[in-house]
Amino acid sequence: MSPITPRRSVLAVSVACATVAVGLAAGSGTASAGTLSGTLYRDPDTAVARWVAANPGDSRTALISSRIASQPASRWLSNFNLSTVQSEVSTYVGAAAGAGQVPALTVYGIPNRDCGGASAGGAPDLTQYQTWIGGIARGLGGRTTLILLEPDSIALQTCLSASEISARNQALATATRTLKAAGAKVYLDGGHSAWNAGSEQARRLVNAGVADADGFYTNASNFQSTGNETTFGRSVLSALSGSGVTGKRQVIDTSRNGGAAGDWCGDDNTDRRIGRYPTLDTGDANIDAFLWIKPPGEADGCAYAAGSFQPSLAASLATGAANPPTTTPPTTPPTTPPTTPPTAPPTTPPTTPPTTNPPAGACGAAYTTSSSWQGGFQGQVTVKAGGSAISSWSVSWTLASGQSVSQVWGGTLSVNGSTVTVRNAAWNGSLQPGATAEFGFIASGPAGASGLTCTA
Incomplete structure (x- = not known):
């Protein structure tokens, strides 16, 4: 840990110690204030779960099992290996889908990671980094996944020159688009409330x-209270809006923020506690999730090796924490985004109402504006099969004056004059009766897409 960044925490890098994932708004039901809903995925094979299984007689086992091992936390991808990352992601995401839940991954492989601190490492260069990101995207296979992209990559730039910062920004933007095209929900590094000012973090x-x-997402590198992070998040969102970027949401890491803040390195600190248990039921329209991004009990790299599971740390965090809520997993995988509005109104509602085309025949399409900014917007289209199974689909609409589509994910774009057509990707063309697929796009001009037609 560099002395010039006293307010941040070194992050774990061990894939063996990485854990669990998250469900989101691909699920049925109503999102609870944020845009996500569903049941969080709890990986049965994590460092804490393995320790609990191997130490049934330890006096700390019951406490750690009930308050930490029982809960979902983010699965980290931090081992840079081009040959295995696709299969690793596919296996993990597939297991979550089989459980009827949607996973979350913390992607941690940017070159010059942690500015050479205790979690140093990552890809040898940005070209190979994008190849690695491509493997992750292929492993997703179009299955909606919550991705926390590169902790500290934006908040921590003290070791980078101006040209290196520019190259990293471009790499993060490219990675975001690649992962979005594979169906992911992508969140970037927001630092935390005791680090950069909200306006500065928004600029970055x-x-x-x-x-x-x-x-x-915020607080993955520290222990700031949820209240502080919520206030900080609102300041970032306000500054983003002032820059013309709207419709974004915050994710807060609550894995270790139930006690004292202060000293950045938590390995020897016994006054920290587990914060809020992981949930998508945030009750706040600005916040999509409270997650355990950093798995409780894994070291920061001070007294113990970064990423190693330490039962003494886990027991300390669990002591005094409330018993976790009980949850019942869904019996079927979530497939359809919620159609009922959040219980609290979103701060930036869609700028245009959904355009629907009920599938009386082979298929239908429904559009909504998911976010907008000065001069452009992001749209989302849900394709729904009618009364018969289909093996492919295409959705067309006419561009309004001043509109142009620059990017599509979840489908293949073609434009003929003012007519836009998006055809299914290789992985989402086959739909059973009543099943849905989604694609999104970035466009310039006024928000909206009317007159959608779907053919199969």
Whole structure:
């Protein structure tokens, strides 16, 4: 840990210690204030779960099992290996889908990671980094996944020159678009409330391509209270809006923020506690999730090796924490985004109402504006099969005056004059009766897409 960044925490890098994931708004039901809903995925094979299984007689086991191992936390991808990352992601995401839940991944492989601190490492260069990101995207296979992209990559830039910052920003923006095209919900590094000012963090997020992302996450590198992070998040969102970027949401890491803040390195600190348990039921329209991005009990690299699971740390965090809520997993995988509005109104509602085309025949399409900014917008289209199974689909509409589509994910774009057509990707063309697929796009001009037609 460099002395010039006393307010941040070194992050774990061990894939073996990485854990669990998250469900989101691909699920049925109503999103609870944020844009996400569903049941969080709890990986049965994590460092804490393995320790609990191997130590049934330890006096700390019951506490750690009930208050930490029982909960979902983010699965980290931090081992740079081009040959295995696709299969690793595919296996993990597939297991979550089989459980009827949607996973979350913390992607941690940017070159010059942690500015050479205790979590140093990552890809040898940005070209190979994008190849690695491509493997992750292929592993997703179009299955909606919550991705926390590169902790500290935006908040920590003290070791980078101006040209290196520019190159990193471009790399993060490219990675965001690649992962979005594979169906991911992508959140960028927002630092935390005791680090950069909200306006400065927003400026950095804009430079790193947050307009193409779903939002940002905070507190993965520290222990600031949820209240502080919520206030900080609102200041970042306000500054983003002032820059013309709207419709974004915050994710807060609550894994270790139930006690004292202060000293950046938590390995020897016994006054920290587990914060809020992971949930998508945030009750706040600005916040998509409270997550355990950093798995409780994994070291920061001070007294113990970064990423190693330490039962003494886990027990300390769990002591005094409330018993976790009980949850019942869904019996079927989530497939359809919620259609009922959030219980609290979103701060930036869609700028145009959904355009629907009920599938009386082979298929239908419904459009909504997911975010907008000065001169452009992001749209989302849900394709729904009718009464018969289909093996492919295409959706067409006519561009309004001043509109042009620059990017599509979840489908293949073609434009003929003012007519836009998006055809299914290789992985989402086959739909059973009543099943849905989604694609999104970035466009310039006034928000909206009317007159959608779907053919199969």
